[in-house]
Amino acid sequence: MTASTLIDQPLHNPTPLLHSTVLSRKTQTNIWLKLENLQPSGSFKIRGLGHMCQKAALKHGSKTRLVSSSGGNAGLAVAYAARQLGIQATIIVPQTCNAFMIKKIKEEGAHVEMHGEAWDEADLRAKSVVADDPHAVYIPPFDHPDVWQGNSTMITELKAQLGGIVPDAIVCSVGGGGMMNGIILGCQSVGWDKVPLLTVETHGSNSFQQSVLAGELVTLPKITSIATTLGAKTPSAKSLELSLVHPVVPFAVSDAMAASACWQFLDDHRFAVEPSCGTALSIAYTPALLSNIFPNLNQDSNVVFIVCGGSNINFAQLTEFKEMFGAEGQQSSIAVRSGDQILLKMTTDATASSQKAILSTTYKPEPKAASVDSNNGETAIAENASK
Numbered sequence: 001m002t003a004s005t006l007i008d009q010p011l012h013n014p015t016p017l018l019h020s021t022v023l024s025r026k027t028q029t030n031i032w033l034k035l036e037n038l039q040p041s042g043s044f045k046i047r048g049l050g051h052m053c054q055k056a057a058l059k060h061g062s063k064t065r066l067v068s069s070s071g072g073n074a075g076l077a078v079a080y081a082a083r084q085l086g087i088q089a090t091i092i093v094p095q096t097c098n099a100f101m102i103k104k105i106k107e108e109g110a111h112v113e114m115h116g117e118a119w120d121e122a123d124l125r126a127k128s129v130v131a132d133d134p135h136a137v138y139i140p141p142f143d144h145p146d147v148w149q150g151n152s153t154m155i156t157e158l159k160a161q162l163g164g165i166v167p168d169a170i171v172c173s174v175g176g177g178g179m180m181n182g183i184i185l186g187c188q189s190v191g192w193d194k195v196p197l198l199t200v201e202t203h204g205s206n207s208f209q210q211s212v213l214a215g216e217l218v219t220l221p222k223i224t225s226i227a228t229t230l231g232a233k234t235p236s237a238k239s240l241e242l243s244l245v246h247p248v249v250p251f252a253v254s255d256a257m258a259a260s261a262c263w264q265f266l267d268d269h270r271f272a273v274e275p276s277c278g279t280a281l282s283i284a285y286t287p288a289l290l291s292n293i294f295p296n297l298n299q300d301s302n303v304v305f306i307v308c309g310g311s312n313i314n315f316a317q318l319t320e321f322k323e324m325f326g327a328e329g330q331q332s333s334i335a336v337r338s339g340d341q342i343l344l345k346m347t348t349d350a351t352a353s354s355q356k357a358i359l360s361t362t363y364k365p366e367p368k369a370a371s372v373d374s375n376n377g378e379t380a381i382a383e384n385a386s387k
Contacts (some may be wrong), residue, residue: 011050011081012039012153017161017304021269023284031284031300032167034158037273037309038190044179044308045077049139051150053081056137065090065136069123070227072101072312073276074141079108090136092126094118096228101312118223119157119176120233130158142178143236151182152189158304165302167195169294172206173280173305174199176232177239184242196247198293200280203260207229211240226255226321227275228333229312249293257282259321262313272312272318281283282303282367 013308015035025133030100036044047067057064065088075091093102095117101296103111115125125142130136140147158167180199187195201209206227210218217240221229224308242248261278264285265271273281283289284305291297352360 001252003082005092005277006315010153011054011084012046012047012150013041014157015154017158018269020269022303025301027284027297028166028289029290029303030299032162032302032304033269034154034306035309037271037277037307039309041077041080043073043077043167044151044306044307045073045141045191046080046177047153048147048150049074049077049141050081050255051077052139052144052146053085055146056088056139057085060100060135060137062087063074063135064088065133065307066139067133067136068092068139068141069094069119069126070097070141072097072105072316073310075105075110075112076101076108076140076311083109090126090129090131092122094122094231095293096223096231098312099123100314100317104311107332108379118229118233136220138249139330142181142232143177143238146179147178148181148185148238151179152186153182154306155183155186155190155192158186159192162302162304166192167304168297168301169196170306171198171200171280171283173227173230173276173308174201174235174239174258175205175230175276177208180208180307181238181242181247183252183306184246187246194247196249198249198251198280200283201250201252202227202255202275202279203252204255205251206250207233208235208239209252211235212248218361226276227258227279229274229310230279240304241271251283251293253279253282256325257286261285261324263318263322264284266318270308273307274317275311275321276312276362277308277310280308304313314319 003004015038018033018035020031020033039046053066056066066078066082067090068075069092076094079089079091090113091105091110092115094114102112129139130138170183172179172183181196187193199208201227202208205223205227207218207220216236217237219234223233258275258278261282262273262275265273265278265281
């Protein structure tokens with residue numbers, strides 16, 4: 001297949017929808033896994049970024065040079081797209097990007113430049129590179145309508161795969177907001193306007209959650225989470241806008257919970273995913289959370305988890321996480337809260353079987369989630385109990 005023919009057809013693959021027996025039993029509800037980790041670039045990113053790269057190549061021709069910034073997965077998707085389209089790519093990565101991911105991006109044929117401590121600084125550098133090259137096209141990793149449109153295809157696929165079933169909730173990780181925006185726009189296009197979306201971040205990367213609670217865009221001073229590919233210090237303004245018109249539940253979990261979900265998912269489903277993906281999966285591996293956030297779920301309910309994937313993972317990293325957080329993936333003094341209500345407490349000597357809800361409170365998603373006061377018990381938050 002030639003590069004020219006690839007311009008006319010998607011660069012992403014349709015991905016399987018798996019009913020998880022293990023997680024369904026654990027949560028006492030039907031858990032479905034949308035396996036975006038099986039995309040050719042290793043994550044959902046190729047949907048939106050592949051779509052935008054194709055449009056750029058079609059408009060600007062064979063001399064096009066794609067320039068993007070990324071903590072890893074977006075850069076890998078752009079590099080893959082450029083190779084498939086037969087054009088050049090330059091990826092600007094922050095200093096937090098490890099050698100493992102840089103090697104993967106280079107193997108796709110892209111030029112890699114390291115700049116800045118976090119994605120935001122790398123992104124400014126990418127824009128300056130484009131300004132100096134008439135053939136360069138800036139490809140933002142998440143904040144563009146073309147990216148959201150490409151990402152929305154996972155929902156049109158999902159509707160076809162579920163048949164007549166309308167999910168009772170969808171759960172996804174959120175970093176800059178590109179996947180979240182695509183999911184909501186996709187839901188709107190297929191008539192799932194009332195399907196709540198649980199967006200999950202880690203502490204130290206939860207810029208979207210803090211923005212929702214503040215009712216305006218919040219910029220974190222720095223990213224302090226192991227989920228570095230969630231590391232956008234400021235989320236997309238479109239994400240905040242969509243949270244006003246679609247039921248969105250912003251949630252944050254500990255690094256320990258995200259890491260634990262990664263190796264449990266590997267044991268249960270034989271897939272290795274990175275902490276940015278484990279962030280969402282941690283909700284399924286902590287059943288008390290899911291039932292407290294959505295108290296109306298039962299054995300006939302259906303919850304879809306977007307397994308966003310991510311290539312920034314290997315056995316050595318999983319082993320390091322186990323050593324860092326312990327066999328159960330827990331750390332002391334962790335409390336999960338809804339507003340000022342404690343839902344779940346975990347300590348270093350607690351095990352999964354002994355975790356229990358201390359105080360149950362319900363969450364009912366409202367269209368104006370962004371205007372919710374963080375202390376009224378209606379917005380789900382997870383935070384360190386010592387803070």
